[in-house]
Amino acid sequence: MSGRVVRVASGQGFWGDWLEAPVRQVRDGHVDYLMLDYLAEVTMSILQKQKSRNPEAGYARDFVPLMSRILPDIADKGVRVITNAGGINPRGCAEAIVAEARKQKLSRKLRIAVVSGDDIMPRLDDLLARGHTLADMDTGRPLAEFRAEVLAANAYLGMAPIVEALRKGADIVITGRVTDTGLTLGPLFHEFGWDFDDWDKVAAGTIAGHIIECGAQSSGGNLLKDWRKVRGLENPGFPIIEASEDGTFLVTKHPGTGGVVNVASVSEQLVYEMGDPHHYITPDGVADFTSIQLQQAGKNRVKVSGIRGGPRTPFLKVSIAWFYGYKAVGTLVYSWPDAYDKARAADKILRRRLKNLGLEFEQILTEYVGVDATHGKLSGPPPADLAEVQLRIGVRAREREPVERFTREIAPLVLTGPPSVTGFAGGRPRVEEIVAYWPALIDRKEIESQVRVDLLEV
């Protein structure tokens, strides 16, 4: 590996990840960049809903108290933060950080960049009118049929606006729907000045980003191989990329932290959510996962090299959230003896009652937790002396009313159904609104001309 090394640390693998991780990443050792991934496929719709109730909301609220804790470290050490916590309202998020920074006596001024232009909700009708079908990539259905149901629509942006923000001197870059991998690619391309058309470098940065985008899932968390031997997960070391100018990099973690970085932990993360490994498509290029070479280069150090890639496509992916309907899940626990038979009898009774009430559902799904909930029929029959089983029944409908009524049919089973039943202390199940995900493609020119990078100063 060549001399200069850039260290990009993962601080959150999803919204709701371990809150201590980013703090440990900036305090337990040297890092140049802290990357925080907040956005899953359905997160945008939740944020859209929050913003429709309160125009100042619409971003990952947890990000603000989290940044409040590490702002002094960032100012002192010059760690730069890249995050898509901005969700549907990156400017609002940035302004909240500015307000937070003003409250603190920081050692220097911070510059905060806001990346916008991914939100195409305001332009949706115009785009549809101009012939963009935004057809569902899985089913081929055109979006126009479901236009009234659409709650949020965002294009996945790549690294370009992040590189621009860093070039303008941003200490904190807050984006909306930028790809997980773009959050890592941005700093690498900024630091090394790589050409955006150097496809092998794009692929290398993409794979570096993929390895750390799920936080500790590449450094010992959720690791199946030799899981009993993974030590210290009470203080898991989140992964860090040590990238070199030649496009190779190391995956590592801070000394003294728990977990493990080895070929197995990195391999498991590499295959996570993988489609066709020859064509891992991002807004910035196409990475070939069959070119990746892994090598244990020391304790908790894995060298990654050999990565090849190909040119970016003319399209960007759009994530559209649309209102689908309602669902609810009810559970009850039945105990030995004959736990499984009792639970099955209860299921039969409940289904008859739902039918007698004339309730119509798109689906009723029964699972027996402890018997078949995770592996279905592959689990085989349960043992005769099963200690207990949880009956778990879910229903889904386009209308609220049948789902609402279903939630009132669970508790009565306790006194009107099979015996030895418990575990209903949580009360009536909650009716949940289903916001479904609609992936589509759009001509990237439509989006890229609208992307903006604005700078706020504390």
Next chain:
Amino acid sequence: MATAKRPKTKAKPKAKSARVGKTLRPRRPAAPLPPVKIQLRWLAHARSGDKGDTANVGLIALRPEWFPILVKEVTQARVARHFKGQVSSVDRFELPNLNALNFLLHGALDGGGTISLKTDAQGKVYSTALLRMEIHVPADVARQALP
């Protein structure tokens, strides 16, 4: 709870003759030992995730020398049969550089994402469901693989 079955190599008389090396009798030029059926859990580790209504399972050989066995035995057709009734179709990709196979299990998630009513709506443990599959391996591989 139906925990994963240990293969009964000991019960098979021919497999037992493989233990002749433990005795002091001189080894006869033995006929090749018949293959032994074992669960994938002893040969591979795995992780799964989701994309819409498709679950993926990345299956990684626990030892590089076992990867060719996975390539030969864990075919697209056999995985489709393993998950019959649970998935609509299966694709398989090879990643020899990682000693891994990647399977796409289409229609595996009851609609997927937020629509699915399943406990495992995001296919997080389809990985271990694949590891239940039994394949034939040479007797010496079974001996190395089993705990």
